[in-house]
Amino acid sequence: MRNLLFIVILIIAVLLRVFALSSVPSGFFCDEASIGYNAYSILHTGKDEYGVSFPIFFQSFGDFRPPLSIYSTIPFIDLFGLNEIAVRLPSVMYGLITIFAIYFICKEIKSDENDSLGLIAAFVASTMPWLIHYNRTGFEFSIYVAFFTVTILLLLKSVHNISFLIPASILASLTFYTYQPAKLIIPLLLLGFVIIYRETFLKNLGNTIAGLAIFIALSVPLILSFTGGQAFARFNAVSVFSPRLTLGQNLQHIINNYSIQLSPSYFISGEDTFITRHFVGGLTPLLIPTLPFLAIGVIYIFLTVRRSHASQLLIYWLFIYPIAGAVTASPPFTSRSIIGAPLFAILVALGITKTIKYLPLKKITFLAIILLITVSTIIFTQFYFTKYPLYSSNFWGWQYGPRDIISYFVQNKAKYDDLIMIGEFNAPEIFFKFYAPENCYKCKIGTPDNLLNPLRKQLFAVTPEYLITHPYKFITKKIIYYPNKRVAFQIDEVVQ
Amino acid sequence: MKKIFFGLFIFAVFLHILFYVSALKTHTLDILFDGGIPGQDFFQIPNAARSFLLGGNLQGFLSDGLRNPYIDCCAANVNVYHPFFTLLIGVPLQYFKPWTSYYIWEGVHVLTTIILIYFIYSRFKENKYLYLGLSLFLLNAFHYYEIRNSQFHFLFNFFSFFLIYESVKKGDSVKGGIFFFLSLLAKPIGLLWIIPLLIYKHFKTIFAGLLLFLAVSVPFYYSDIGKYYFSNFYYVSTTSIPSDNLLNFLWFFPQYHILIENIVKYFMYGTFIFFFYLQLFKKASLFIVFFLWTSFQLLFYNLVFHYHFTILGLLFCLGILLGEFKIKKDELIPMIFLTIPSPFFLYNLGFTSRIGLLFNEATWSLWSDFWLIFLITAVCMRILKEKTINA
Numbered sequence: 037m038r039n040l041l042f043i044v045i046l047i048i049a050v051l052l053r054v055f056a057l058s059s060v061p062s063g064f065f066c067d068e069a070s071i072g073y074n075a076y077s078i079l080h081t082g083k084d085e086y087g088v089s090f091p092i093f094f095q096s097f098g099d100f101r102p103p104l105s106i107y108s109t110i111p112f113i114d115l116f117g118l119n120e121i122a123v124r125l126p127s128v129m130y131g132l133i134t135i136f137a138i139y140f141i142c143k144e145i146k147s148d149e150n151d152s153l154g155l156i157a158a159f160v161a162s163t164m165p166w167l168i169h170y171n172r173t174g175f176e177f178s179i180y181v182a183f184f185t186v187t188i189l190l191l192l193k194s195v196h197n198i199s200f201l202i203p204a205s206i207l208a209s210l211t212f213y214t215y216q217p218a219k220l221i222i223p224l225l226l227l228g229f230v231i232i233y234r235e236t237f238l239k240n241l242g243n244t245i246a247g248l249a250i251f252i253a254l255s256v257p258l259i260l261s262f263t264g265g266q267a268f269a270r271f272n273a274v275s276v277f278s279p280r281l282t283l284g285q286n287l288q289h290i291i292n293n294y295s296i297q298l299s300p301s302y303f304i305s306g307e308d309t310f311i312t313r314h315f316v317g318g319l320t321p322l323l324i325p326t327l328p329f330l331a332i333g334v335i336y337i338f339l340t341v342r343r344s345h346a347s348q349l350l351i352y353w354l355f356i357y358p359i360a361g362a363v364t365a366s367p368p369f370t371s372r373s374i375i376g377a378p379l380f381a382i383l384v385a386l387g388i389t390k391t392i393k394y395l396p397l398k399k400i401t402f403l404a405i406i407l408l409i410t411v412s413t414i415i416f417t418q419f420y421f422t423k424y425p426l427y428s429s430n431f432w433g434w435q436y437g438p439r440d441i442i443s444y445f446v447q448n449k450a451k452y453d454d455l456i457m458i459g460e461f462n463a464p465e466i467f468f469k470f471y472a473p474e475n476c477y478k479c480k481i482g483t484p485d486n487l488l489n490p491l492r493k494q495l496f497a498v499t500p501e502y503l504i505t506h507p508y509k510f511i512t513k514k515i516i517y518y519p520n521k522r523v524a525f526q527i528d529e530v531v532q
Numbered sequence: 533m534k535k536i537f538f539g540l541f542i543f544a545v546f547l548h549i550l551f552y553v554s555a556l557k558t559h560t561l562d563i564l565f566d567g568g569i570p571g572q573d574f575f576q577i578p579n580a581a582r583s584f585l586l587g588g589n590l591q592g593f594l595s596d597g598l599r600n601p602y603i604d605c606c607a608a609n610v611n612v613y614h615p616f617f618t619l620l621i622g623v624p625l626q627y628f629k630p631w632t633s634y635y636i637w638e639g640v641h642v643l644t645t646i647i648l649i650y651f652i653y654s655r656f657k658e659n660k661y662l663y664l665g666l667s668l669f670l671l672n673a674f675h676y677y678e679i680r681n682s683q684f685h686f687l688f689n690f691f692s693f694f695l696i697y698e699s700v701k702k703g704d705s706v707k708g709g710i711f712f713f714l715s716l717l718a719k720p721i722g723l724l725w726i727i728p729l730l731i732y733k734h735f736k737t738i739f740a741g742l743l744l745f746l747a748v749s750v751p752f753y754y755s756d757i758g759k760y761y762f763s764n765f766y767y768v769s770t771t772s773i774p775s776d777n778l779l780n781f782l783w784f785f786p787q788y789h790i791l792i793e794n795i796v797k798y799f800m801y802g803t804f805i806f807f808f809y810l811q812l813f814k815k816a817s818l819f820i821v822f823f824l825w826t827s828f829q830l831l832f833y834n835l836v837f838h839y840h841f842t843i844l845g846l847l848f849c850l851g852i853l854l855g856e857f858k859i860k861k862d863e864l865i866p867m868i869f870l871t872i873p874s875p876f877f878l879y880n881l882g883f884t885s886r887i888g889l890l891f892n893e894a895t896w897s898l899w900s901d902f903w904l905i906f907l908i909t910a911v912c913m914r915i916l917k918e919k920t921i922n923a
Contacts, residue, residue, distance in 0.1 A: 397705075400740040403747075404747035408747040415752070415757065418587065422586065
C-alpha cells in the first residue's frame with residue numbers, strides 16, 4: 037500500500053512537472069538556451085561553444101558555469117534533439133530524485149510518525165510550487181537541490197552505516213559542480229553535520245578522514261578555479277558586497293536579505309522583485325494552507341532540539357538555507373536558496389504528522405489535510421498554467437519570442453540576405469545557436485537603425501515599442517503574440 | 533399484502549423509467565408538471581469547469597468576460613455550486629459534447645437510484661413494507677423535475693440517505709462524517725443536519741464532516757475563484773426569511789400581503805421552537821428529527837424548488853422500513869399526496885402566460901405545503917401522544 041501511494045505521489049509529481057513543459061514557463065531564457073546549446077555542442081563536437089574540449093567550467097555570458105547541468109543534459113539532447121523539452125527534462129528528473137531523497141531522509145529521521153512522514157513529505161514536495169516551478173525550467177537549480185538533498189540522505193545513512201560516508205563525500209564534492217551557491221553551502225553543511233553527529237565521526241575516524249580526502253580530491257578543480265578567478269566571476273556579479281558601502285552597511289544588507297527569507301510575508305506574498313521568472317505576482321513558494329503546518333513543524337524541531345540529532349540537523353538546515361540568497365545584492369532568493377524547499381517539505385510533513393497525532397479521528401484528519409493540499413494544488417495549477425504565462429512572458433520574465441522569430445527566419449532564409457532580430461533579450465545571440473544551430477548564417481542581432489542596408493534584402497524582427505519610436509515604413513510579414521494576446525514582435529520588411 | 537406491494541413496486545419501476553423516457557425524449561408527461569428548461573441547471577457545472585480550465589472563474593466566465601465557454605446554446609445558469617464539487621463533477625463532464633454529458637449525468641442519476649434500491653433491498657429484504665417503501669421512493673413525482681433539469685440534487689439525497697442511515701443505525705462515525713461532508717458538498721443546506729446530529733451527540737460525525745468540508749473550502753475561500761460560493765451562501769442564509777415558497781399564497785390574497793408575511797414569519801418561529809421542544813423534551817427519534825428539519829427547510833427556506841421535494845421519497849421509504857412512519861391513514865395519505873403529481877397540471881391546459889405560471893407556482897406550494905404540514909402534524913401528534921402515554 038505504501039509503495040502504491042508513493043507511486044501515485046510520483047505520478048502526480050511527474051504530471052505537474054511535464055504537462056505543457058515547452059510552453060509553461062512561457063518563453064525560454066538565455067541560461068536555458070546556453071545549457072542546451074553547450075550540451076549539444078559537446079555531444080556533437082566534444083567542445084563547448086567557445087571551442088574548449090570537455091571543460092570543467094563552461095564560459096557563459098561573462099562568467100563560468102558549473103558543468104554538471106550541461107553534461108547531464110547531453111543524453112536528453114541526444115534523445116529528443118535540441119529543443120526546450122530536452123533542456124527542461126533533466127530538471128524534471130532531478131525534481132523526482134529530490135522527492136525520492138526527501139522520502140528516504142524522512143525514513144532516516146527517527147520520528148515517532150516514521151511510517152507516514154516520508155509519504156507526506158514526498159506528497160508536499162511533489163505539490164510544492166517552489167519545486168514544481170524550478171523543476172520545469174532548464175536552470176541549474178534543480179540539479180543543485182537534488183545533489184544537496186541526496187548528500188544529506190547519504191550523510192544521514194552514514195551515521196548508521198559508515199560505509200555510506202564515501203558516496204556521501206563524492207556527492208558533496210560533486211554538488212560544487214552543479215550551481216554557484218554550492219561553493220558556500222556545501223562546506224557549511226559538512227561542518228554542521230560533523231559537529232551534530234561528532235560521536236559517529238570520532239568513533240570512525242579512519243573512514244571520516246578517507247571521506248574527507250576524497251571530498252578534497254574531487255574538489256581540486258574547484259580549488260584551482262579560485263586561483264584563476266573563474267569561481268568568483270558569478271559571485272562578483274551578483275554579490276551584496278559593494279565597495280561604495282561600509283562593512284557595517286554590507287552586513288546590514290546581508291542580515292536584511294537573510295531575515296526576509298525567514299519572514300511569513302516571503303511565503304505568503306512571494307519575492308520583492310520585478311523579475312517574473314521567480315515568485316512574484318501571485319506565485320508563492322509554498323502552498324499557503326501548508327504554512328500553519330510549517331509553523332508547527334518548526335516549533336516541534338525547536339522543542340525537541342535537545343533530545344534529537346535530527347531536529348538539530350533540521351534547525352541547522354533552516355539556519356544555512358537563506359545564506360546563499362543573503363549574500364547576493366537583491367532578490368530573487370528562491371532560486372539561490374532553493375535548498376530550503378526540501379527542508380520545508382519535511383517541516384510541513386512533520387507539522388502534519390504532529391497535528392494528526394493530537395486531533396481526534398486521525399484518518400479523517402489525515403484525509404482532510406490531504407484534501408486541503410490537493411485543492412490548493414488544483415488552484416495553484418490553474419494559476420500556474422493559465423494566469424502565470426499572461427504576466428511572465430515579456431522581457432522581465434521568460435522573454436518569449438525567439439523561437440517563433442527564428443523559426444520564421446529559417447523558413448524564409450532563402451528569400452533574404454539578412455535576418456535581423458532586435459536584441460530585446462539577455463544574451464540574444466545564444467538563441468540563434470539554440471534554435472538554428474547550423475541553419476541561420478544570415479541571422480544577426482540588430483535593428484534597422486544600425487543594420488539597414490538598402491542594397492540588401494533584409495527582414496527585421498522588432499518590438500511594437502521600437503516601431504512607435506522609429507517611424508520606418510514596414511511591410512509586416514508576421515506578428516508574434518505573447519500569451520496575453522499583446523503583440524510581442526513584428527517581423528517586417530523595411531520599405532525604402 | 534406483500535404481493536400487492538410488489539405489484540405496486542413493479543408499477544413504480546415502470547413509471548420511474550417512464551419519467552426518464554418522457555423527460556428526456558417524448559415529453560408525454562410534461563403536461564403533468566410545471567415548465568422548465570432542460571439543462572438550465574445542469575450546464576452551469578461543466579460550463580464553470582471548462583471556464584476554470586481555460587483560466588476563467590468558477591461561475592462560468594472567462595477572463596475576457598465571455599460567458600459559458602462550454603455551451604452557449606441555452607439559458608444555462610451562472611454556477612453557484614461549491615468550487616470543489618464543480619471541479620469534481622464538471623471537469624470530467626466537460627470533456628464530452630454538451631448533450632452527451634447531459635445524458636451521462638442522467639446515467640449517473642440512474643446508477644445512484646439502482647445503488648439505493650440495492651442497498652435498501654439488501655438491508656430490509658425481510659421487512660413486509662419493503663416494496664411499499666421502494667414504491668414511494670420511485671413514484672415520487674418530483675423526480676420528474678430533477679430528471680428534466682438533470683439537476684445535482686439527487687447526490688444530496690443520495691449522501692443524506694446514507695448519513696441518516698448510518699446515524700440512525702449508530703454506525704461508523706467516520707463513514708457518517710464522510711457522508712455528511714459529501715451531502716454538504718452537494719448542497720450547503722446539508723448544514724441543516726448539524727442540528728439533529730448535535731442534539732443526538734454525534735459529535736464525531738459533525739467534526740469529521742465539517743473538517744473535510746473546511747479542507748476543501750478554505751483554499752477556495754482565500755482564493756478569488758471561490759469567493760462567489762461564500763458570498764452567495766452568505767446572501768442566501770441572511771435573506772431567507774420569510775420563505776418565498778409559503779408566500780406563494782399571496783397570489784391568492786394579494787390584499788393581505790403584510791398579514792400573510794407576518795403569519796408565515798411567526799409560523800416559522802413557532803415551528804422552529806416546537807421542533808426543538810420535540811427533540812429536547814419529548815426525545816423524538818433521530819430519524820424523525822431528520823425528517824422534521826428536512827420539512828422545515830422545504831417549508832421555510834427561501835429558494836425551494838420542486839425537485840427539492842425528491843428527498844421526501846427517500847425519507848418515506850426509510851421511515852416506513854425503520855418503523856418511524858406508521859402505515860396509518862393520517863400518515864399514509866399525506867405521503868401518497870406528496871408522492872403523486874400536484875393537480876396544478878390542470879391549469880397547464882388553459883394558462884401559458886406569466887399569470888398561469890404564477891398560478892401554477894402558488895397551487896404547487898399550496899398543495900405540497902399543505903400535505904407536508906398535514907404529515908408533520910400527524911407525526912408530531914403521534915409522538916406527543918406516545919410520550920405522554922409512556923410518561
